[in-house]
Amino acid sequence: MSNAGDIIQRGGITEIVGRLSSGRTSLLLTSLRRALEQGGVAALVDTDGAFDPESAQAAGIDGRRLLWVCCGGRRDIALRATDLLVRCPGFALIALDVGETPPALSLASAYRLRLAVRRVDSALVILGRRPIAGASASLVVETIPCGPEWIGTTASRLRLAGACTEVRVRRAQGTAPTREPVAWRWCAR
Amino acid sequence: MVRPVSFACVFVPWFTVAAEERCDPALREQALVIVTTATMPARRPSGRKRTAPRTSIPRVVEAGPLAREAGVRPGMTETEAHARCPALVTRALCVEHVNAAHQAMLDAALAVSPRVEDAGAGIVHVDIVGLASLVGDEHAVAERLLRQTSAVGLHSCVGVAGTRTAARIAARMGPRTVVIPLGHERAALAGVDLGVLDLPARLMDTFVNWGVRTLGDLAGLPRDGVVARLGAEGLAAHEAALGLDGTPFRPYLPPSFWEEAQALDWEIDALDALMRVVERVLERLTARLAAARVLAGELDVHLDLASGQRHARTIVLAHPLGEVHPMLTLISLDLEAHPPGAPITRVVVSASPVAPRVVQPELGSSPSPSVRDLAAVLARLSAVAGVDAIGSPRLLDTHRPDGFTLVPFAPPLVGGGDRRLDETKPTALEEGMPPLALRRLRPPRRAHVELEQEADGCRPARLRVEPNTRVERVVVCAGPWRRSGTWWDGQGWARDEWDAALVDGTLCRLVHDRLSDHWFLDGVYD
DSSP states (O other), X not given: OOXXXXXXXXXXXXXXXXXXXXXXXXXXHHHHHHHHTTTOEEEEEESSSOOOHHHHHHTTOOGGGEEEEEOTTOHHHHHHHHHXXXXXXXXXXXXXEOTTSOOOOOHHHHHHHXXXXXXXXXXXXXXXXXXXXXXXXXXXXXXXXXXXXXXOSSGGGOEEEEEEEEEEEEEESSSOSOSSOEEEEEEOO | OOOOOOEEEEEOSSHHHHHHHHHOGGGGGSOEEEEEEEEEEEEOTTOOEEEEEEEEEEEEEEEOHHHHHTTOOTTOBHHHHHHHOXXXXXXXXOHHHXXXXXXXXXXXXXXXXXXEEEOSTTEEEEEOTTOTTTTOSHHHHHHHHHHHHHHTTOOOEEEEESSHHHHHHHHHHOSSEXXXXXXXXXXXXXXXXXXXXXXXXXHHHHHHHTTOOBHHHHHHSOHHHHHHHHHHHHHHHHHHHTTOOXXXXXXXXXXXXXXXXXXXEEEEOOHHHHHHHHHHHHHHHHHHHHHXXXXXXXXXXXXXXXXXXXXXXXXXXXXXXXXXXXXXXHHHHHHHHSOOSSOEEEEEEEEEEEOOOOOOOOTTOOOOOOHHHHHHHHHHHHHHHOGGGEEEEEEOSSOSTTOEEEEOOOOOSSSOSOOOSOTTSOOGGGGTSOBOOEEEEEEEEEEEEEEEEETTEEEEEEEEETTXXXXXXXXXXXXXXXXXXXXXXXXXXXXXXXXXXXXXXXXXXXXXXXXXXXXXXXXXXX
């Protein structure tokens, strides 16, 4: 899975799970850029308001094509906004960032989301600390931090160069892109 | 060379009734009259006037065809009209309905020809010279005018002739279209009854006494004799009988705003019932917009309340719209969020017209949400999350951290997605590696940092972030990166940023505000 496009499952739900600083948000931004570079539009439902426009700009995301929904920490609003977006045809990618406290998503609601996404031929990516969509997710990938990379010789000249992440397929329906863990490297700005 | 002239007249009979039927099409099947309340002084038995008290007697202003068949005529009292026609349906005269219908007539005529004259309620003159290559002959032009006026909710008759007067008389002859060949106006109108001219009663009586019954009879009278006996009124009538125009053509200039109104017979306090009324208003408004080939860029909704106040809302549309359903959805969501404080007695909806953009999509471009779907989903998201919580992120031209604003989501209609938030700054992708993203904490969390002295200065060693009580040890940290700005306008800021790796593996950004001497956790790299 060396390509962010392998994560985007059109007509299905993909979950990117991992702890903080594991690289899951960076992977999401890369997937967003991949979805937008074809000329489509995408939506990001941001539960905790953690989206950083500067990071998106660095990732090459066209802000004009990104609909950002700030939910102010309200999990119920985030789920309702996602439900509205998955029923609107035309979005190449809909991302739901549930933050560090994932909401309770019943299996019925998750399957409803999956059916809606399939109907409009879009892709739903859920970003969180742990999976919440259950069996309705087509692909669940886990990001495992491999540690930051520093450059510099002395403490005063130390600089964060980037971070390394291992992306592993935790569960996949049908043919998974690859079952082998793939290392990703991120560059600090 | 004399410029050929040819005019069409669009005539809507019983226009006040037609205007009311346009607002409520179900009334077309009923015997409808329009009434107005006229005040009359109460009389003493002796017949002398008394100033007070006065009585209001509803009188018929206009009667529809079914009511006329029953013998109802304008001027009758409502009671007499009901006596003649028990199944009569009465509606109070609503000036807004009449004005809106007249405006719709003009809009429909303008959709056929740019030269239109407003000749009064229910009558529009259209200059049709030059339309042969666009529309066809006179019959085709007349049919086009009929279709356009029907599209805006009015049933009309069209007459075509060499003069406006002849065309107007021809239109009154009905039932649909009458075309008088050029130069044959006098002959074609000869047999028409004199009543079609709507002459004053005194003048009409004079002609009747003279035995003049038709336009041909009147046209046969000597002109000088008519002028000598009847003056200017008689001359005007004589020229009309000949089919001549007495006034120059005065082109109509369309107004700069679009408005439709609906007065209510009773107060409405339920949103569902109000939306049904708003839907009918929007149908008329969108029909007019479509006739003029424009879209609505903004909607103004004014609700007159039973308390005497007015509830006004402005709905800015993310995309110009011309369809009823998404407009209705937006208005419904807005009124749900901002309900009026009293029952509603009148609804007025106006639109700001914008010219539609015609865009040719690229062959390989990805599909985008349609304008209608996008407007509806944005409206619903605004209702769920708040108007200020949705949009496209745009970086501000500032060095202040987290400097961005939300702008209305309006994706470009064509073009690839290679435009960045800020084209002036290079991206990490240009260096060949995806960038490490930062998850912001909004607002930044207050932190308590223990510093330890090192050879080149103090560095964070331990960290506690409110409201947690747990103390995390800082394993590695890089910094400080000093940033400051806007010190010249009284809103200065100055901060030191540190990239710190904690013992639990979290990679975060610590900020020391030099102005307040406080530490904050600004974000987490993820």
